Structures are given as structure tokens and as C-alpha cells.
Amino acid sequence: MTQTQPDTPAPGESAPPAVELRGIGKRFPGVVANHNVDVTVRHGAVHAIVGENGAGKSTLMKILYGMLRPDEGTIAIDGETVAFHSPADAIARGIGMVHQHFMLADNLTVLENIVLGAEHLHGIASGARRRIAELSDAYGLGVQPDRRVEHLGVGDRQRVEILKVLYRGARIIILDEPTAVLVPQEVDELFGNLRELQREGLTVLFISHKLDEVLAVADAITVMRDGTTVASVRPSEVTARELAELMVGSELPVPELRESTVTDVPALTLEGVSVLSAEGRALVDSVSLAIHRGEILGIAGVEGNGQAELVEAIMGVRPVAAGRVLLEDLDITGWTTRRRREAGIGYIPEDRQRHGLLLEAPLWENRVLGHQTQPPNVKRLGGWIGGWVDRLGARRDTRRIVETYEVHTPGVDVPATSLSGGNQQRLIVGREMTGSPRVLIAAHPTRGVDVGAQAAIWGFLREARAEGLAVLLVSADLDELIGMSDALYALCRGRLVARVDPATVTPEELGIAMTGGMPGAG
């Protein structure tokens, strides 16, 4: 179902649009990032651009912000055609961008961060302070100019970034995936801020792939797929599901489990596990839980609340300060990572590029990684050289993984870095599910992958669960957690603060639980 509507402004609007992109195209070597992109943004609108990862949203915004130059097409601001050579040109035309990854200096104050690079506007002292206070009040941002950025939370940092672009005189503000790093309560605050901006006559371009949020805040929505704009719709006219299907171009995967396969045989048990930081602070604080065969146990939490440390403790990468880790009946607390992997714990690390792959090594060597001591990767084990790498066996098995897990690659000898994120992740999932593991530690298994890979990975997890695999699922995607978990815990400041029932809990309730509040469900 592809519905493309003509992108004409509603009748009665005579003023030229704030932003008009016509026929924008941009090619990178071997990849068409954008083609035939048409977007019209009204003055004073909150305009959302939605699309999957890789749909070309970020490329388009970089073009609008002058970071990239289009190969074809025109950009018009307030009805006037422009050609940007650098972000400085875009800023001069009143366009500001808040990047997904904040660009703030931690060791400077808010005021210093805002003024940095814009000293010529209002100086660096009282003039700047006055201007920041004015802006902060006018848009209800509540920024405290003398706090150091390192002490600010994520939401506050984002407001500093917004204030930074306002300070530079932006009238059109681009927000790249602004909610990706926020918990639901912070998202609400952000939307309040956006409405303030809108009330003051500013135009907001909002990039996202979270559809509920888009429907809640946007006045107009442009959908991108495969590098082009496929539809322009009004939020009142579509449902989240229709929007998602426009984005994907087909039916949408739903994270869900069918009949329960949970048994009462514990596969992995944590008993009062604590992990300390170098300074002796508890990063994981006496966590006890049991994952049974055939069960997916989800851990929800705001980033940085001990999930990463918990996972590393289970994998033996980080020492456990107190408590025990049991694999079935075996106490594995003191085991090395390798021994744990050999005993049947699979591991999908949260950062696949840093922890899951050797980017410059060919796929088949990446299939060996993490399973260096097991057939079919090695033969004649033993000795201090640890046996011989079975290049033939590893290649053959990599081909099997490529086929079974639908890794799109021309062969097993290409370096891992040349695959897309989704295909890299399929390879990792395939590798970790090979050799009949008993437990799988899956940290953000579908982060940053396309919908196709996401659906496939969910499918693989379901199948493995049906065969008795016990899975620890750590994720920031609340829908994924609720849909894919048999049991669900919230982790806050290293402690398991709540156990919720994934069958009844809503994302909002889970969000409250993640920040330490108590939801209704016990």
C-alpha cells in the first residue's frame, strides 16, 4: 500500500513555506541516499519527517543544514532559493540543528557552551547572560546558565542544545531523533518545549521513527522510504499502524510471544549479584533473578542504570563483587568469559561494532570470534597454541549462517564493516545461536537495525525460546520489552526496583517503574 498525496499547501495559506525542498537527490559511492525528495514545511509548524533507519532522513537534514551539498534539486527558504556551502550559511538563514548526539563540552558551564563559537553576538559576559535568560524565559526552557554540563541530565542537555541554536538566531530548528535518548517523562517535557517554540512562531523539523510521538506532536508528517518521500499526511488522518506501514512499505512486525514455553527449570540464576565501580560505588546492587528454560526475561531501565554492567558481570567481563552466578546448578561466578561461552552462554553485545565484531576482518573470521575454542572453527584442540583454526569448516558454517539468518552479503570473505547494521546483527545473532546455547544474553539486539532485521531477530528469539533457550533481554525499546518478555523487571540505579507483568503493563507504567516510581503492578 503506497499512498502518495500531492504535497500542496492547504488552501488559504498565501505566505511562502518556511522550507521547500524540490527534487533533492544525493548519491554516495554505490548508494543513492536521496532521490526525488519533496518536502514543504509551513511557517510555524511542527513538521515530522519519519522513516526507518537508512531511509535517508539524516542525509536530507544534513543537506538542509549545509553539511552536504545535493547533487540535484533546489532548496527554498521563505520562498527564496538558496545554496548552502556550509552550516554557517544555513545558520545565517536562520536554520539551526540539534544533533542526536549532543555536541557539548562537559567541563564547561551552560553559558560557556552556548556562547562558544558565537562570542560575536552578545559577548561572553552580562550581555550573553541576559540574552540566555530572555530566551530561556520566552520559550520556557528553564536553563540555569552557571551549571556545569557534566552535572546535567539528558533532558537538560537537550534544552541547552536547543537554546544554543536559538541563541544563534534560528527560526527553523531541526531536531534529529530528539527522543531517542529520553525516557517517556522527558519526552513529554520536550514536547512542551516544542509547543512553546511553535507558539513563538518558530518552525520545527522533527526527525523520528517513533510514531506515537510523531502523531502526538506534529502538525504535518512526511514519510520517507528508501531515500525518497513516499507520502505527506496529517496526523489526524492516519493511525500509527498506517504510518508505520507507509514507512516500511509492507506489513509491520509486532514484538509478541505466542503460547508460553516457560518451564520451571532455572537455566541462569543470579543470587545477590553486585558490581562495584573503580571508586567502590555499587553499579549493580544485589540483583537476584532466575531465567528458566524457554523463558525470555526482560530488563528495562534508563541507559546507565547498571544494565551494561549486569550483562558484563554475567559474561565474566567484569568481576562480581558479591553474590553468585549459577548456570543451571553450576556456580560459574569465578569462571572466565571463555569458559562461560564454552558452557553454552551466547552473547549479543550492546555495541556490535566495538564488542561483537572485528570490523576489518572477513565474515568467516567474525564467525569464529567468541567461539574460537569450538568446532567447526577449530580442530585438534589443545596445547598452548589452542589447536588449529579450521578455515574450511569456519567458512562453510559461515555460509550456513548467511543462508539461514538471511545475511545479505556477496560472500563470506568480505570485511564485516562493509555490511549494513542489520546484516551485521543477523550475523551476530546467527553466530550466537549456533552450537545450541543454553542461555542467551541479548543486549539491545534490535538497536539500530531495519524493520526487516528486527522482525527476523524477534522470530529467531521466539524459535530459540520454543526450543528451550533461556534469554536475558536488555533493551531500551519498551515495546520490544513488553512484547517479547515472559517476565519483566525494571532496573534503576543498579537495583531491580519492580517486577511488572508484560501482559498488562503499558509503556507509560514501565517508564515510571524505570525511574524508580512504583507502578500498580507489583
Added chain:
Amino acid sequence: MPLIAGRLGRIGLPVVAAAVALAFAAAVTSAVLAATGANPLAAFRQMIGYGSQPDSVVNIINRGTTYYLSAVAVAIGFRMRLFNIGVDGQYRLAAMLAAAFGGFVALPPVLHQAAVIVVAALVGGLWAGIAGVLKVTRGVSEVISTIMLNFISTGIIAFLLRPNLFAVQVQGSNNIGTPPIPPSGRVPGFPLTGASIQVFGLVLLAVAVGVAFAVLVGRTRFGFDLRAAGLSPSAAVASGVNVPQMVVATMVLSGAVAGLLGMPQLLGDSFTYALDFPTGLGFTGIAIALLGRNHPVGIAFAALLWAFLDQSAQILDLFGIAKEIVIITQATVVLSVVVVYEVVHRFVLAQQQRAVGEQLGADERVAGATA
């Protein structure tokens, strides 16, 4: 297409990089020669002529053998991103103790040579192992500790190489050295037609070390762990590699090969570790490892090239050209090979990504057409 790119990446790339770097180095050297008033072409012709004489060839092979061992020792560390600058101290200490051992003990042939070589490898390995242990237990950078250990080994050698300890007066000179190794412990050389000197017998040891290095790094699990830790320490840890253990093992291995570096000279020519035993070879090894891209075959070519430049430059003094000109060549070739390799590497990587992208694009178009 990706296969070709892959092949090019593995084999062709270093060759192309080396050729470009060599051409560039020759150009720079020519410019310097011309600037000093010499005729570059004549100088090169003299160098090639002198360097291809039989005696020169023997010297080049002998010197190259030593350079090769030195560079392999460095390359083992490099493969894991460990910078063993201490090869110099490791080989000098190992050669001195092995020479003393060989001079004091009486053993039958074969056993005698083997024992001396094992002692050298053990001493080198243990000495380098100190740096490895310091790194994993105290977090001391191996760059600092190995270079400091160089000075300590100089001190130890000076202390031990005294009369009444390990040294005796060398006959007919003021020099002192360890007692000469008896004939039972010497390694005979190979004659080369037309040459008045012989090729070190232990050139075979260098070949064996090269093969062992290639097999160990390329074919064994130990080598896989080593390379994984070099490519991405974080991914290696997550895959179960015990990185501290690998650091110590790699340093010991690197040091053991470093320990062998003095053996061809000791057992083939000097038979004693005296005050005039060659020094500084460990640092040359760093440059040669870089030039050979840490590859066993690449290093062999690099070592021979280096030795050729050293040897053939001797003739230049006769023509009023400072032979130190080759140091410029050597320095330029190392610098430019590093730069060129990186440039070509990025180019090949971009090619591969493009090939993957194109192929997948084609697949999807086919899939789209059939769907």
C-alpha cells in the same frame, strides 16, 4: 568483483604500497644527491654494481638474517598492538648470557648449539616478559618499560662482562669477551660461489622462525586470539580472550625471537660476546617491521632491501658521496610505505563497500521485480 578486491587487499595491496614507497624514496634520494652536486644515476649504478658482487651478497644475506629476526620479534608485538621497543636490550642480554653459557659448558655438537639457542630464547623471553607482567599487573605501558629495560640490560651486561665473572681477555687485543665457544658449539656456514666469506648457517633458523610466525599467527587459535586483540581489544574481551594472559604470552614470544637475533652472528662468526658485538639492531627491526607490514614474507623483502642499502652504500665514500645518504632512503621508504599503505587500504575498503552495495542493490532489484 569483491573477490578480486579481497585478493587485491591481501596480496596486491602491500606490493603496490611498497613499490610506490620505494619509487618515492628513490626520488627523494635522487633529489638530495642532485642537491649535493652528485649524479644520482651514477651513484645508483655504483651501488647496484657493488651490491651485487658475491661478497656483498653474502654480507647482505647475513645482515638481512639478523634484521629479519629483529623485525619478526617486533612484528609479533605489533600484531597485538604491543610496541616492543626493547628488542635491542633483549637480544644483547640474551646473546651475552648464551655466549657465556656456550663458552663455559662442554657439550657434544648439535646439543651444544641447540642449548645455546634455547638459552638465548629463554633469556630474551623472560626479559621481555617482565614488561608484559608489569603491563598487566601495574598498568605500565610496554613502551616505557621495554625501553627502560634496555638500559638495565646494558648495565647488567657491563656488570657481568668483567674478568673473574663472565669475561676473558680476547687474544691479541685489549677487548674483553666471553670465553670463545668451542668448535662443538659453532654453526658452519654455506659457501657461495665466488665469495671469500660464507653465508651464516643460521639463516635457516631465520627461515624457520618466519614459517613458525606465519603458521602461529595465521593458522592457530592462539594466533587468532592475538590478532583479535590487536584488531579490537574490546571485541576480543567479549569473545573470551584473556587479554592479560595474551599480553604476557605475546611479550615473551616477542622477546624469545629477539633473543635469537644475536645467534647467527655469535655461532657463525664471533663465537664470543665481546664489547664490539653489534648493537642497535633492535631499533632497525622496528623500521623493517613497519616496512614489511608485519607480514612474514613482507619482512623478508624489507630486511633484504635494508641490508642491501647498508652494504651497497659502502662504495659511495669512494666517490666522495657520504654513505649516510642511504639513511635518507631508508627513512623515506618507511615513512612513505606507512602513508601509502593507509591510502591504498582506504581505497580498497571503499571499493569493497561499493561492491557489496552494488551487488545487494542488484539482488534487491531482482527480488523487487519477482515480488
